[in-house]
Amino acid sequence: MWCTSCALAVEGVLQRAAGIESASVHYPTATVWVQGESDAIGFEALAARVARIGYRLGPLEAVVDAAARLEKESRYLSLRLMVAAVFGMWTMLASLLIYAGAVPAGRIELVMAWLSGGFALPVVLYAGVPFYRAGWRTLRAGRPGMDVLVSLGVLGAVAVSVWLLARGSAEVYFDTAVMLVTLLLVGRLAETLCRQRGLKAFDALALPQADVTLERGGKRQTRPPEEAVRGDTLLLSHDETLLLDATLATPGWFDTATLSGESVPRYLAAGQKVFAGYRYLGSGQGPVRLTIDATPGERRVDRLCEQMRLLQTRKGELTKLADRFAAWLSPAALLLALITLPAVWILGAGTEEAVVRALSVLVVACPCAVGLAVPLAALAGSGQAMQAGxxxxxxxxxxxxxxxxxxxxxxxxxxxxGRHRVVHLVHREALPEGFAARLAAAAAAGESEHPLTLGLLRWASETAHPGEKPAVAQREEVAGAGHRVSFADGQCWRLGRAAWLEEQGVALPESVEDADYAFASQVVLADDDGWLATFHLADPPxxxxxxxxxxxxxxxxxxxxxxxxxxxxxxxxxxxxxxxxxxxxxxxxxxxxxxxxxxxxxxxxxxxxxxxxxxxxxxxxxxxxxxxxxxxxxxxxxxxxxAPGIGGVVRLLGIARRTRRVMIQNLAFSALYNTLALGLVVAMAIPPLAAVLAMAASSLSVTLNAARLAWAEPPES
Missing domain, CATH: 3.40.50.1000 (HAD superfamily/HAD-like)
Structure with a gap:
């Protein structure tokens, strides 16, 4: 698809089909969502309807294919924009010399007019082709949009100019055609680059590119995830990310934060389901064994990606309003141009004036201001939001x-x-002041990245009184359970989960369980004599x-x-x-x-x-x-x-309310401009170049109104 008009055309064709209740085309990702009767929404039936107006419907493409397609589109547009800029510059220069009266003789002025047309040909015949193609397709779909007006304006300006040259007149309008194509190509290129960036949301859901270890016939094999099948036995090593949905055959500790949001690891028993994206932390008994339930394309993360595609097909209310206005404006302008041509001629004006008036109607009706009204205000609001963090x-x-x-x-x-801190401490009686903190720091120190261990270390560094920390002779980490530390003086200490210490034969006092701190995670410290201290840690706001x-x-x-x-x-x-x-x-x-x-x-x-x-x-x-x-x-x-915290959300909502007011003002102004301008060009003779300048002036006014947001002081924290 070339533009939003293309999306509306495809949407309209599908919505008119029998058996289809609703259809929504998401232009940025080139995705269509259709709801209706099973026969009506079959792929072949939909593809045939879309093909009638010149578009191709394909299966939902992979993100990497979509990125490649948009990259190709951006190169395609860049080349056309380069041609339009290089040749259009000479067309504009020749026209400027004619308008300024800088050419000494009429014959030379005519030569300059021919040169203007010659330089305009590559712009019209090459750079403008995508507009003509899209205009024709949307016209066939019964949804003529801006591309129809642009195409008629460009081709009409060229046709009138050639006709005037044939009559010996140098008052040509090639510059009108060149300006329309160049300015709109700039907008389309910027739009395509934004669409490319939008695909990164799907890239981020991608799992690491790695092979998986399978056990088949008693032998281990390393294969790509795509070669795994349901029922295969999968082996997962310590600190390895799971790439397939599976059921545990042996228990183990998993970091499930990617899909569950839990702040601490979970111990999952045999028979429990685990999902691609989980990270295996170990069980103390080597690799964990799993039975594969879902392969790539069927995994939970794949379903999340599909649901994201569906949710993206929704449109904002202001976008719908602008679409409806542009959809109404284009057919109205076409009809008015068709009426203007014979009406002006019948009222006594010459053929040249009647044709020029009709051309001016097409040019002045191009809804550029409507297209700029919302994006420019959003861009200015984005600048304000950036200043506000x-x-x-x-x-x-x-x-x-x-x-x-x-x-x-x-x-x-x-x-x-995401930084746990100690909110409560219970320890053995007669424990020297600061002793628990020093011991906890010595026991927890190491390479562990467990959030509770890190929280305990931060608390110990802030709380421990000056004093020599015990020298550690050996440290052993039991993944997901705790630490076993041997000191130089021969003592052995354990720091970890209460259940793990009880398995080690450590008796915990009942007083440790405090209902007021049931929300917190517990870390227990024990020495050779038994329980020493219990730390309650929580993640503060x-x-x-x-x-x-x-x-x-x-x-x-x-x-x-x-x-x-x-x-x-x-x-x-x-x-x-x-x-x-x-x-x-x-x-x-x-x-x-x-x-x-x-x-x-x-x-x-x-x-x-x-x-x-x-x-x-x-x-x-x-x-x-x-x-x-x-x-x-x-x-x-x-x-x-x-910035840290959530204060930016409050500031963002305030900026958004001001931005929306400017959006509505811009839409109202652009609608008023197009209505008045159409009436004015019908009532009096206005040259097409003046119509282009009026269109540019309307866009400038919308731009200046949006700039008020950028000039305003950002809200305070």
Whole structure:
């Protein structure tokens, strides 16, 4: 597809087919979503209807194929723009000399007019071809858009100019044709580059490119994931990422944060299902064995990608409004041009004036200002957001941001900093002051990246009193369970999960269980004499969470916390940031989170940082990624916070409300301009170049109005 008019044409053809209830074409990703009776939505039936107007329907393409296609399109446009710029420059120069009266003789002026036409030929016959093709296709589909007006304007300007040259007149309009093609090619190239960037959201969902280890007939084989079949036995080593959905044959510890959002690893027993994207942390007994349930194309992460494609087919209300206005304007301008030509001639004007008037109607009606009204305001708003600490990845998000009614947040690394801290400590009586901290620091020190270990080390470094730390002779880490540390004086210490220490024969006192700290994760420290101390760790909220949520509530937004973490941790965090218990939802899968989000007042805004949030980021009206978000969340979000905390969300919503006001002003002005301009060119003779300049003036006014956003001071934190 060449432009949004192409998308509307395909959409219109499909919607008119019997048995089809609705069809939506997403131009940026060239994807069509069709709903209807099974016979009507078969691939062959749809492809045949689309082929009638010159387009080709194919199976849903892989992301890498879409990226290659858009790369080819951008080179195609760049070449045409280069031709238009190089040859158009000489056309404009020749026309300028004629208009300025700088040519001394009429014969030389005529020669300059011919030269102007000669230089315009490559622009018209090569650079402008995509406009003619798209115009013809949309006309056949019964949805004539801007490309029809552009094509008629360009070809009409050339035809009138050739006719005038044949009559010996140097008052030609080749410059009108060149200006239209060049300016619109610039816009199309920028649009294509934006579409290329939008595909990165799908790239981020891709899993690592690596082989998997299979066990077949008692022998181990290394194969690409695509060669695995359901029922195969898969072997997964320590710290390896799972590339296929499977069922555990032997238990082990897994980091499930990518799809579940849980802040601490989980111990999964034999028979439990695991999904591509999980990371195996070990079991202490070598590789874990799994039975493959789903191969590439059938995995849970593949289904998430497909759901993202579906959710992207939605259109913003302002975009729909602009589409409807442009769709109405183009046929109206065509009809008016057809009426103007005989009407002016009948009223006594000459044939030349009647033709020029009709040409001016086509040129002045090109809805460039309508096309610029929303994107330019969004671009200015994006600049303001950047100054306020928010990077906008999708300028079209401003269409929905101003109307957002509900704001939902993920927990870990979004409302929390992802840095656990000790919130409570219980230790053996008569323990010297600072002794537990020094021992914990010595026992936990190492290469472990477990969030609880890191939190304990930070607390120990801040709490431990001066004193010599015990010398460590040997350290052994049991993945997902804890550490066994031998000191130089012969003592052996254990630091880890309570269940693991009990397996080691350590008796834990009942007083350790504190209902007030049930939300926290426990780390137990024991020596040769038994239990020594129990640390309760929690992931605290970011500094501005409470104030930001209070401000959102004051402004009338519905707020919610939706997490895959356990109930206790979610409820505690909700209380810390001032959210009601009814607004805190725990232990939700990515699919459940998306369904829950759909139940909030729309449009919605969702803030999340992980792969498990990508579906919500796509399902929400606007998705926002916090500063330290994963690559998947950043690429799937419409905006990213550039500073710690969530205060940027409050500032972004304020900027969006101002941006939407400017968008509506621009749309209203461009609609008024086109209505008045059409009436004016019908009422009096206006040269086509003046019509082009008037069209440029309308675009300039829309630009200046949008620039007010860029000149304004960004909101304070």
């Amino acid at each position: 928010v990077a906008i990845r999708d300028p079209a998000a401003f269409e929905l941001l101003a109307g957002v009614r509900a704001v939902a947040f993920d927990k870990t690394n979004t409302l929390t900093a 970011v500094a501005d969470a409470r104030a930001s949520l209070a401000e959102l509530a004051r402004l009338g937004y519905v707020t919610a916390l939706i997490s895959g973490d356990r109930q206790g941790a979610v409820s505690w965090l909700g209380g810390e940031v001032g959210l009601a218990a009814s607004a805190c939802y725990a232990q939700r899968t990515p699919e459940a989170k998306a369904r829950l989000l759909a139940g909030l007042p729309a449009p919605t805004l969702y803030v999340g940082d992980g792969v498990n949030d990508t579906l919500c980021l796509a399902a929400a009206g606007v998705g926002v990624a916090p500063m330290n978000a994963s690559e998947a969340a950043r690429e799937g979000a419409a905006a990213q916070l550039l």
